[in-house]
Amino acid sequence: MTGHPANGLDxxxxxxxxxxxxxxxxxxxxxxxSYLRDNLELTAGNLSQHLGVxxxxxxxxxxxxxxxxxxxxxVTLTKAGQAALAEEVAQLKLLISQIERSGTSLG
Amino acid sequence: xxxxxxxxxxxxxxxxxxxxxxxxRVRKDQRATWFPLLVFAVxxxxxxxxxxxxxxxxxxxxxxxxxxxYSDAEFVYWPIAxxxxxxxxxxxxxxxxxxRGVGTRVLPYAIxxxxxxVALTGVALWEVHNPPVHPLGLNGLAYQLARPEAAIGLALxxxxxxxxxxxxxxxxxxxxxxxxxxxTFGWVQPxxxxxxxxxxxxxxxxxxxxxxxxxxxxxxxxxxx
Numbered sequence: 001m002t003g004h005p006a007n008g009l010d011x012x013x014x015x016x017x018x019x020x021x022x023x024x025x026x027x028x029x030x031x032x033x034s035y036l037r038d039n040l041e042l043t044a045g046n047l048s049q050h051l052g053v054x055x056x057x058x059x060x061x062x063x064x065x066x067x068x069x070x071x072x073x074x075v076t077l078t079k080a081g082q083a084a085l086a087e088e089v090a091q092l093k094l095l096i097s098q099i100e101r102s103g104t105s106l107g
Numbered sequence: 108x109x110x111x112x113x114x115x116x117x118x119x120x121x122x123x124x125x126x127x128x129x130x131x132r133v134r135k136d137q138r139a140t141w142f143p144l145l146v147f148a149v150x151x152x153x154x155x156x157x158x159x160x161x162x163x164x165x166x167x168x169x170x171x172x173x174x175x176x177y178s179d180a181e182f183v184y185w186p187i188a189x190x191x192x193x194x195x196x197x198x199x200x201x202x203x204x205x206x207r208g209v210g211t212r213v214l215p216y217a218i219x220x221x222x223x224x225v226a227l228t229g230v231a232l233w234e235v236h237n238p239p240v241h242p243l244g245l246n247g248l249a250y251q252l253a254r255p256e257a258a259i260g261l262a263l264x265x266x267x268x269x270x271x272x273x274x275x276x277x278x279x280x281x282x283x284x285x286x287x288x289x290x291t292f293g294w295v296q297p298x299x300x301x302x303x304x305x306x307x308x309x310x311x312x313x314x315x316x317x318x319x320x321x322x323x324x325x326x327x328x329x330x331x332x
Contacts, residue, residue, distance in 0.1 A: 016122060023126045024209075027133035032208025039132060067205060089126065092119045099119070 009095075012057045013088045017042065017050050022085040025060060025077040033073035051075065059084055136209050138270050138324060143196045143216075144278075144317030147259045150188050151310035154255075155303045157184045182232065185255035189224035193217040193262075212269040220262035227258045256286045256309050274323075278316045285312050 013019060020040050025031050037047050054060045059081035063074045077085070161180030193216075200213035230253040251257065260283040267276035285308055 014122075016125065019122055019126060020129050023129045024133055027130045028137070029210030029212070031133075031210060035136075035208035039129065072208075089123070092123050095119045096123065 009091050010084055010088060012053060012059065013084050015050075017046075018054055019085075019088060021047075021050060021054060021075070022059065022077060022081055022088075025075050026082060026085055030074050030076050033075065036075065054081070057084075133209060134271055135324070136207055137204070137211055138272060138320075139200060139203055140266070140270065140272060140275050141317045141319075141321035141324060142199050143192075143263070143266065144313050144320060146192050146196060148310050148313035148317055150192060151256065151259075151306055151313060153188075154181070154184060155306050157181060158306070159303065181255075182228065186224060186228045189255060189258065190221055193220045193224075196220075213266075216262065216266040216269050219265040220258075223261050224255070224258045227253050227255070227261075251287050254286070256305075257283065259313075260286055275320070278312075278319075282309070282312050282316070285309055 013022065017040055021036055024036060024039060028035075033044075033047065033051075036042075036051075037044060040047065042050075051060065051062060055062055057080075059078055061076045061078055063076065065072055065074070157180050158178055161178045197213050197217040200211045204211035204213075234250055234253055252261075260279055263275065263279040263282070266272070267279055288305070288308075
């Protein structure tokens with residue numbers, strides 16, 4: 001493994017929708033399925049697939065329950081999820097700074 | 108699944124900016140800054156008749172010659188009003204959070220608000236019997252801070268931090284400057300009939316701030332409310 005920041009990117013997290021889910025869950029503390037679906041502009045099936053990947057990786061926990069008679073699904077970020085998100089953002093920033101530096105040296 | 112492939116949206120710059128936009132959106136959806144400001148504006152205006160129509164005590168020290176005027180009713184009104192206000196604010200935020208499906212950051216604010224209110228009421232009670240020797244020194248500043256209006260301001264700083272709300276931080280600093288104005292301008296207690304001026308001024312800052320935030324946050328909260 002080289003020191004290039006692209007090698008530090010986790011395939012589970014380095015994906016637009018899953019990064020979005022983790023970001024929203026971190027800011028919200030606890031977020032409902034429908035909020036994620038609406039804000040990420042996904043279908044319920046597509047969102048469920050991404051949630052499944054993140055849950056299998058231990059990055060989120062999914063809790064099902066009821067609010068009155070309405071079924072609700074709540075998503076919470078785990079500590080591993082917080083660490084993975086922080087790592088992904090740090091790697092992205094590093095990658096961008098490397099791209100900018102190489103662009104400057106070429107120019 | 109198409110989203111697994113390297114889409115243009117997966118480039119680092121776009122991913123980072125998308126992340127920032129989503130975080131901002133969640134913060135905006137969590138905020139209901141107008142509600143606590145309007146609640147405290149109402150409490151501040153309601154404190155005027157409480158102060159006006161309740162009995163007052165005058166305690167004086169012989170040496171140095173320092174007197175304190177206080178009302179028993181205010182020591183009952185403010186702690187109860189503040190605790191009930193924080194319970195109402197927490198309930199409002201939690202109900203709104205459930206309706207929107209996004210968590211709330213109100214609990215640190217409500218807990219800090221109740222602790223600050225109780226602590227400053229205790230300090231104010233102690234100060235009634237131990238008035239500041241130099242009302243315009245540091246001792247006098249502590250005297251000004253041990254008031255319900257300052258308790259509201261200090262707790263609003265916690266809300267500004269919890270909501271990561273810069274506009275609220277600026278408004279709260281302006282409000283605290285208004286609350287501490289008697290200290291700044293060298294008068295401690297206006298005499299009748301002007302006793303209600305500070306409360307009107309402080310309540311107006313909260314009211315105008317609440318209206319401003321309600322207007323600014325309206326497009327975000329009206330569809331879900």
